[in-house]
Amino acid sequence: MTADLAEHAHHLLRAMVTDPYGDFSPSVYETARLVSLLPALAGHADRVAFLLGQQAADGGWGGPEGYGLLPTLSATEALLTEFRRTGAPAAAAAAEQGLRALFTRWGPDLRVRLPDTVAVEILVPSLVSELNAHLDALTADDIVLAGGRRLPHPEGTHPALLEELRRLAEAGQALPDKILHSLEALGPAAHGAGFARPGENGLGCSPAATAAWLGGDVAAGRPGVRYLENVQARHGGAVPVAAPLTVFERSWVLSTFADAGLAVTVPDEVLDGLAAEIGPHGLAGGAGLPPDADDTSTALYALAAQGRPHPLDCLREYHVDGHFCTYPDERTPSVTTNAHVLQALCANGPSEVAGRVASWIVDQQHPDGSWTDKWHASPYYATARCFLALAGSGRGVTARERALRWIATTQRPDGSWGRWQGTFEETAYAVQVLARAGEPWADEAAARGCAFLLSWPEAAHPPLWHDKDLYTPGRIVRAEGIAALHLARRRPRIAALLTRLEPAPAERTA
Template identity: 55%
Template sequence: MGPCTMTWVREQASALVAEMTGDPFGSFSASVYETGRVVSLMPSLDGHDERVRYLLRQQRPDGGWGGPGLYGLAPTLSAVEALLRQPGEDARIAAQRGLESLVDNGMVPDTVAVEIIVPGLVQEINAQLGKALAVPGGMTVETLAKLREMMDRGLALPDKLLHSLEAFGSSARGAGFVEPTEYGVGCSPAATASWLGDGKAHPYLAAVQDPETRAVPVAAPLATFERAWVLSTLAGVGVPCTVPGDVVDWLAAEFGESGVAGGVGLPPDADDTAAALHALAKLGRPRSTDTLRGYRVEDHFATFADERTPSTTTNAHVLQALGASREGHREVMSKLALWLRDRQERDGSWQDKWHASPYYATVCCAVALAEHGDECTASSVRDAVGWVLANQRPDGSWGRWAGTFEETAYAVQILLRTNVSHEAIPEAAARGCAFLFQNQDAEHPPLWHDKDLYTPLRIVRAEGLAAMYLGLANAEVARLLAYSR
């Protein structure tokens, strides 16, 4: 635990930015789903035995893998399918326990490409077992079958599906419409392995492995995503840290006609574009928001083309980017603010498809509305603060399933960035900040949505530093923090 001082926060933030600037891949947690696919698709890749052991160690006591409830569906299917291919009793028993853990008991979370990943894995498992495991969650194989038929006819898939190319089985191998980069295919180890096929080495697959477990992240490299979020968060609350000019220049240079992509091999999207625009504006390097126009859909913005479900947090980030630009987008911003207001839950929170926790969606939406909303959205911001105050845990933390560093950071920011006056805020924020200071070295459970739940480690760290800075900058909260020590 570090000292509770502004100097310490500034030094920690500067060190985080410096570390991030020197890493072209980004710092992200390992993925059971993605590692299982690499185990299955490329057993000849160096580190195979270590990856198998990683899967065995990650199995939960109930036999499943991954997050709570049906968040564990895709990683469990991936691990089972991979372990069924491995020799040895340990792998066989683990796979059987995994199968027994599967329960079709509700709506499957809206994670990336879940509608094709889950049916594809069920088909692969059935092919090995010679039986018909049902496709859970009310899903069907029709979408996957149509896309595979397209590929077999030599037609290209939409760019966004390259990230999940492994779902297409043998149809993906050497597909002619795929143009790999030095970072593989689709910003994904599994997609890269599926396109290459077993026995073909690629330096990217070696570079993204954890040096000890040899597990891989769900996506890499994600330097643009990481840098945009970290810089937007720190600059957005005014943390006085050192930001090298090189990293600002790099982020500005990433823009193309359609904005920026989160990582190499992904298509540009409104979310990363908005976050990068907001960061650059806050760092004194504003650029035109014209790149966002192509994502507008009536009164809101799509994250990318042909989006199944709109994202509240993408639209909150767009609202912040438009507001920070000072380009006079008042009419667009007013409509967007009302769109966000109308998607607030009855309890005062928001939900979103890019994160498992309502605290992430709520901090994005409440802060954007507090900064760029009007009297029509003020009550939404107050309701969000009320929801946070009503859900603090006895130890001062917040969290969907348990109190976490990440979710507590979001809750503290909601309390201290929204300009809502409430007598309970200082004490609640001080207790939250105390939890943050005491739990800086805690493990951060995966909460972010991709094909599997994952943790963007530096982004979470930045959110915590931002919350601690806000607490120390607030005289009443800082007084209560000092008293508590």
Template identity: 45%
Template sequence: MEINELLSQMAADPWGDVTPSVYETARLVAKAPWLGGHAERVRFLERTQHADGTWGGPEEYALVPTLSAVAALPHNERGRRALDRLLGRPLPDTVAVELIVPALCRELGIAADTGVLDRIARKPLPAKLWHTLEIFGGDRPEVVPVDGAVACSPAATATWLGRRTPGPSLNYLEAAQARHNGPVPAGTPVPLFERAWVLAALKNAGIPTATIDLHITAEGASAGPGLAPDADDTATALYALGATDTSVLDRYRSGRHFSCFPDERTPSTSTNAHVLQARGHDPELEEWIRDTQNRDGSWHDKWHASPYYATACCVTALQGDDKAADWAESTQRPDGSWGRWEGTYEETAYAIQILVRGNRNGPATQRGCEFLENWGDREHPPLWHDKDLYAPTRIIRAEGISALHSARCAVVA
């Protein structure tokens, strides 16, 4: 019943279920007060500020949302003081962080090296940077909205539009803000991303589903309309569809591994794991994935804050890894959960998948399953990387369903 409900909700929703972003919402407060829901966005920022004055995730993940929120709420002294503590620390590996941070610092009058940002701004923006148009300005003839949206970004779209002008872009912005009563995600709509990941998660557990159309062009698949095609969405969509011809992925090859985009700053372990799943056999790629494994048995990745996500992706693609299973067993929390900062439903699901793939079906797996079953309707902490952290709720639900199904099947076997 839960699977059918999840798939029905997903099929009926062309946007995808993604949590609001502090960074993106604050950009609208600062740059688009003319958009409906402005007062609600201000209240969202006020109530999501932490006791220490920051916004957003723990550790390095507080910097970008706090910069954006302070720019939107310039008289927030607690936020200003928090920035003094955050600046100078290592940056998170989130989307365009090396450009967003100096752009926001300049806006706030904080000294920062803007050399790279300025050099990029003097040229036509490549399509992969349209998602962050808000840091470059809207007078860009090369930028073309799709269905009113600029690269699935409310902030980028508001920057391109400039003022309250009736038409497709204003319609997109009003619809995006209405979904969460003011606040907005950093990337929306992202229907292919949600559908491909949900179907892939269920497929990993051997759960049959009806075929859902996932649009793949000669250049690959995009998470949502107007976003540049990338290797991760392409590979996951191909795997979810059971495609036998994966040659579209060849354009992303970069030596032994695959790049998400051209001129990629850092490679992604999870993307390469998804490519290996889609291709089924690639000795060089498999060797590259194994070479990126950490000494403790885990993997890390650029698209997610938690090592449990990257490790689950790699272990699934490699069809098991004993060192990773040992790591998962050794890091379980006393309540049966797993998590980087706290025990979460999502990370516990990944850890169970790691253990099941390693044929570890003992007490640790069973206690993890009990934790998942007792989670209830609690919110899922944002752990996925965009401009700041977000949670793709339906994908997380699918990973939990997959983990429980896999564990039960392993016990029966």
């Protein structure tokens, strides 16, 4: 069985090496922006069909709770644009259902707790304004939708900041690099913005930002057009929320296998490529993104685990007030960024800084024993990352015990774990923690979790990761499952329990 897992891991690595963009799920938000902004791009009809096919029974799009707001705004606006452009009845009907869902899910005031996703504070008001402009134009043509209501700006958004950014862009002033990933929020001011220019990998690691800069012009040879043509190929017209993200994907997969003690042969070109990306400010998760401490520390840990240690000086500028920021001037700190930094620091030996970071992570733990984070919707991701980093540092014993108790009490009857439902990914995080506990009760819970992992159907994994909307990094999720099963099978008691629970006829690791 262990050999089978090793083969799964090597197969994943081989596929990763030959993929220039990474394995990431299609995005309703991002695909809708292309429908609205770039109808002349090849694949437009497929993108419209994707939006229609992704609409939920209640008329909305996207994840539960506040996670559905931005994709529902984006898809509804895109389909209203398509209706006004072509008169397509299907687009009109779906857009009207989308408007109804906005007021049904969140009420006439759009009262919603916005998730801490990328640029949500400016993307939401941008789309609210565009939708209201559509409704005004349709009313002038005697077409009244949503009962004549208009959308308010939800609490927690910053329409004034958005207007200021637009004013600066229109005046020709350069904006911070982190704005490039969400350039589409600037509306017409994004078209041909002088402070930005797409390259062979688009602009800002974002199809939507690239489309906004192009402003509808898809003439052959224009910067960014070939990128958009290529990035839609995996999903038949739809596009991911970010691409290419090869540095992120490779760093996470390699560090996951290393942390689980799963020996894999990593091609030199992968390690050379990661090392080459590290500059004085670290590295970025993908082309067009600014460097950040999360990707930098994960890559440093992965390289050290493969016998390729790199100096940690590039992390110094992210050290603030006893912890590390993901990038300068961020709105909220990230516990998982600090967990990854702690792993990178400990890979280079004990230090005072590592002790302060560990203490900061412990201080962020919730009373129930879990952690939550800005980069992922699930507390199981954040809890596993913090637990594993603290365990590797030898610190936070009490915090780790509390995390174990929380995981034990939240296992579902079918052996899984999950925020909204039991999932392969979240169960993998829980099993990784339990397999390190060394307690009989933890072994039993881990075995039941492994049985759930092995029974997971060959189906898409629900999106749980934060960008502009929720997404799934497919290879990273599969790597987490492989790591969980490997850790569990290294414990004889879990392996023995699993033998009795394992589904027939064959092992599956999703």
